[in-house]
Amino acid sequence: MFSKILIANRGEIACRIIRTARRLGVRTVAVYSDADIGAMHVALADEAIHIGAAAAGESYLSKERIIVAAGRANAEAIHPGYGFLSENADFAEAVEKAGLVFIGPSPGSIRAMGLKDAAKALMERAGVPVVPGYHGERQEPGFLIEQAGSICFPVLIKARAGGGGKGMRRVDRPDDFPAALEAAKREAKSAFGDDAVLIEKYLIQPRHIEIQVFGDSQGNVVHLFERDCSLQRRHQKVIEEAPAPGMTQEMRSAMGEAAVRAARAIDYRGAGTVEFIADVSNGLSPDHFFFMEMNTRLQVEHPVTEAIAGVDLVEWQLRIAGGEPLPKTQAELAINGWAFEARIYAEDPSRGFLPATGTLSHLRFPDGDVRIDAGVREGDSITPHYDPLIAKLTVHAPDRQAALARLTRALEQTQVAGATTNLDFLIRLSRQPDFFAGRPDTGLIDREAEALTSAQQPDDAALAIAAIVEAGGFARLDGSDPWHALGAWQLWGEMSRPVTLHFGSGQANCRVIAKGGQLFSVAFDDRTIPVRLMADGNGARRVEIDGRQSSVDMFEASHGMTLFLDGRTHHFHRLDPLDGGEEATAGGDRLIAPMPGLVKIVRVREGEAVAKGQALIIMEAMKMELTLTAMRDGVVESLHVGEGDQTSESAVLLLLRPEDTA
Structure with missing residues (x-):
């Protein structure tokens, strides 16, 4: 076992590796960028080394800086986590040349699976079924659309390098193919430095099922069963489960054996995942699944495999990288x-x-x-x-x-x-x-x-509780009269206070009426909601509405409140009295950056007429590409950004004017 490792990653995977290393008595070294000086993974590690600016290309993607940091810390090995450099064969090779151990597969194994087209050809030779499609070298748009037509639409354009849904587009019609190909290539080039793509048949009713594999330096390979990762948005996983629902033992064996063959074909060492697409139009069948790709690293969703197999996959990684054999044989592994x-x-x-x-x-x-x-x-x-x-x-x-x-x-x-x-x-x-x-x-x-x-709009219960919070009714939930905490309200007549609630793009006007003790009524135009404030004796807040009690929690800040009620989260915001309101945010005339990012492409010029929904500007932010479209028909009056500009959230990118305006 190593005595000290450096983790070439950040966030939750770095924290997760640190916890296993700590349990095994292994010291850890974190790396951090300018943006992560106070990050959680930095605080958890035994020591941490600064490696550059916030941009990943100047820090977490810098092979040289990470290897220098490992040398400074006298680390024996580098764990790449996932993402960033985890599937970079050149990085793995550089780590080994520096006299360090790369906690992962060999550079040769990474290269064998690094390009999807070459990987599919290799799998075909190994007897692993692959998705029908074009996996060759030719990349001319005209040729690729011919290949798509021969496969039959719908098809999937996929970057041959990388993963995570980057450089991937579904195309249903030939007319949509050129724009989708351009976008996929652009995104692939930005994410992986390689804009080559492959074309695959898009299965109409597919399930994404993957097999966790592990190999050691002695030539042993096992699989740790399957995960179903079919719930996806933008080709990225959302909820994963293990085992896969409806899986038969026959199909599990077939997929597991195919995954092991794939790993053996590249002399695989360490943790890896073989991803399959299964055609379930007629149910799960052992002759209707196809190889998609192999991820030569630990997967984000590995905890579900750990849960059903009763193992720590990071511990296995550390032991195998240190030369130990696999901790268990295939016969010793079982689903729980x-x-x-x-x-x-x-x-x-x-x-x-x-x-x-x-x-x-x-x-x-x-x-x-x-x-x-x-x-x-x-x-x-x-x-x-x-x-x-x-x-x-x-x-x-x-x-x-x-x-x-x-x-x-x-x-x-x-x-x-x-x-x-x-x-x-x-x-x-x-x-x-x-x-x-x-x-x-x-x-x-x-x-x-x-x-x-x-x-979803807040329901009556959420609106009523939020109104009472705004009126100050929760200020003293200790059995005393709440009006003591509400300040100087009117002295004569019914004790009440008007409240306006703002949520999303809507608002609600109401009146909060004190009934004495912890009783309130919240009156809207067409209904009145009775509310009793309560406490459970342990300091937790409870409310009774129409004879039904619920626990409620909230967080207040100067700009508004977040209410947690019945498993739902409700955000209410407070308007800034100094804000110019509608006039200052005339969204119909201004294209606004939804978040900080890089302007990749500007598709229009000043003076150009545009139609509602037309693509105007393409931005890249937080590892994804955003296409910003025209809010209405009009003419581009002025452009405020150019390609390559970095822009802040809410920045005005361009102004529109009506077509009939001179």
């Missing part, structure tokens, strides 16, 4: 129970999963038998520089029904204020009928997008 993992992101599902930034002013995770893998703490900021993952929440139970119920409950108990999150979306998804019944597929989220992602 069911596990789910949900990824909690700072993002807005109602706006196409637009990544969000902000300071996590309030962060609470559920107690009990729930695993939390987080790389942030309360008070930390989600910045535009890196992936907006807040935490991974993993549950385990004896069967799928119990595990899924535990997942929903754990998500309902999670509280985040300070940044928009996907929590409500995850809760709705966990209850979606097809998923609940064990029928996931990769198109489910797109098909059910309206039901899963639409912005």
Whole structure:
């Protein structure tokens, strides 16, 4: 076992590696950028070394700086985590040339699977079934559209390098192919430095099932069963589970054996994942699954495998990198129970999963038998520089029904204020009928997008409680008269106070009326809601509305409040009296940057007429490409940015004027 390792990563995976290393008595060295000086992974490590600016290219993607940092710290090995340099063969090679151990596969194995086209050809030779498509070298647009036509639409354009959904586009019609190809190539070039793509047949009802494999230096290879990762948005996983629902022993054996063959074909060492796409139009069948790619690293969703197999995969990585044999044989591995993992992101599902930034002013995770893998703490900021993952929440139970119920409950108990999150979306998804019944597929989220992602307005209970909070009714929930805490209200007549609540793009006007003790009425134009404030004796707040009691929690800040009620999160904002209001934010005439980012492409010129919905500017922010479109028909009056400009959130990118304006 090593005595000291450097972790060439950040966030939750760095924290997760540190915890296992600490349990094994291995000292850890973190690396950090300017943006991560006070980050959680830096605080957890035994020591930390600064490696550069906030931009990943000047810090976490700098092979030279990371290897120099390992030398400075006298580390014996480097763990790459996932993302960044984890599947970079040149980095693995440089680590070994520096006299250090790369905690992962050999550079040769990484290269063999690094380009999807070459990997598929290799798998065909190894007898592993692959998705029908074009995996060759020719990249002329005309030739590629011919290949797509011969495969038959719909097709999937995929970057041959990298993963994570980057450089990937589904195309349903030939007319859409040129624009989709251009976008996929541009995104691939930006993410991986390689714009080559391959074309695959898009399966109409597919499931994404992957097999965890492990190999050692003695030539042993095992698989640790499957994970179902079919629930995806923008080709990125959302909720994963292990084992896969509906999996037969026959198919599990066939997929496991194919994954082991794939690993043996490249003399694989360490943790890896062989990803398959299964055509489930006629159910799961051992002759209807196809190799997609192999990830030569630990996967984000590895906790569900750890839960059902009862192993620590990072410990296995460290032991195998140190020359030890696999801790278990295939016969010694068995599935125990069911596990789910949900990824909690700072993002807005109602706006196409637009990544969000902000300071996590309030962060609470559920107690009990729930695993939390987080790389942030309360008070930390989600910045535009890196992936907006807040935490991974993993549950385990004896069967799928119990595990899924535990997942929903754990998500309902999670509280985040300070940044928009996907929590409500995850809760709705966990209850979606097809998923609940064990029928996931990769198109489910797109098909059910309206039901899963639409912005929900606060219900009457949330509005009433928020109004009482705004009026000051929760200021003293200790048995004394609440009006003592409300200040000088009117002395004669009914004691009441008008309140205006602002939420999303809406608002509600009401009047909070004190009834004495902890009783209130909240009167809207067409209804009145009786509310009793209560406490449970342990300091927790409770409310009674129409004879029904619920626990309620809230977080207040100067700009508004976040209310946590019945498993839902409600955000209410307060208007700034110094803000110019509608006039200052005339969204119909101004194209606004939704977040900080880099202007990649400007598709229009000043004076050009545009139509509503037309693509105007393409930005890159938080590892994704954003296409900003015209808010209405008009003429570009002025452009405020150019290609290559870095822009801040809410910056004005261009102004429109009506077409008939001189």
